[in-house]
Amino acid sequence: MSTASAGLAKKLGYTNIRVYLDGEPAWSEANLPTYSTSDFIKNGNVVLIDIRPSKKAIAGRIKGAYSVPYESLEDKLDDVPRNAPIVLYGDKEVLDAVAAVRAEGFNFVSLVKGGYEGWVKSGGEIDKGPIFNTEIKWVRKLGKGEVSVADFRKATTGEDKDVVIVDARTKEEVAELGIFKNTINIPLDEIPARMNELPKDKKIYVHCSTGARADMAYNEMVKHGLNVKFLLLNIKDAECDCEIIRP
């Protein structure tokens, strides 16, 4: 993408063009700061954290922010899914905090431009007073093509009869671990050849062990005009709790 843009700029007559090929991933990896836009902070599905001492957060904080002083940050983040986008702000210590949170395994960590003061200056909304929400809660929003766990469960119980569930794991995995009720096993690699076994007038939910193969199977089925969704979940997760027919 950057090279395409650089090529265009060259054609437009710009004389001094550089390309940072390593890009944003290398910048983050070097633990250099990146920023989120205020639109993303306000409307995105983010975990916004004020890492200043709680006294300061009580006096004024960005609307929707959790107050987690830097020293307790690691504890509080323990149970937060690692794919949650974390947006931090604070005083000088915030740059260290970015490195620490990235080291905890979070893939998306960014900052508020100018911190709290910058937010206030740009007219962003704030909260004041005592803080009640101390437990960080973050629920991933369903992505394109995903089925909710609740809907998936309804199909396995037979409550929703308008669905064919496809288990995209290998035959060996199914033989070892069992299969959900009302489910047929078509291993991912056999799906292209066995597409005609799947009905076009029903919903199809596809799952595997973690969601990676299910995602691939989903893309394959979409191309063939099937009404398909996939389960992005490790089926060992307690959240699934669907009945298994044991081998």
Added chain:
Amino acid sequence: MNKKKLRLLPLCLMLALLAGGCAGTQNAEVAEAPPAKEAAQKTEPLVYEGEIAGVSERAKTISITVGKGEQAKVMMVKFDDKTKGVNNAAKGRAVKIAYEMRDKDAFATDVQLKLAKLPPGTSEIKTPELQKLINDKAPIYLVDSRPLMRYNQSHLPDAHSIPVPLLEEKKGEVLPKNKDIPLVFYCGGPT
């Protein structure tokens, strides 16, 4: 043996078209089925170019997104011990996959990374130099070429969001008037 292969070839190619449905996509080059006898010499290699959408070691399968925007399609190929460069297949990487049809299945023969090439007259900048320019508040114009969503989530200090399609449409309107100002473009990595 050879003769049998020749006879099967047009069938395989047709199946490739049917199974893949990729005849209309831009990046997928699929050879048309030529008359059987010439097929062996003149067949172009089958190739998918695009970003890896997923890899399954268990199913020995790679998914790759080919084509752009509305036309983008995710194609699936299998791989085996003979496939070269399987290590290059990781989600999100831009690659070129050469494959062949075996019966109904596409098998990858070679997976190569597609590394971005610098356009003539431009030069690369590495992290330390860019960091220094940004810290020193040097007069550069830093451009994030990724889609706006990605910029919104996380961008470099003082970067401007100009996704590639926007630059293609608006051209110089979205860049500084001063054509001698150092422009620095970045995106999501070298592949």
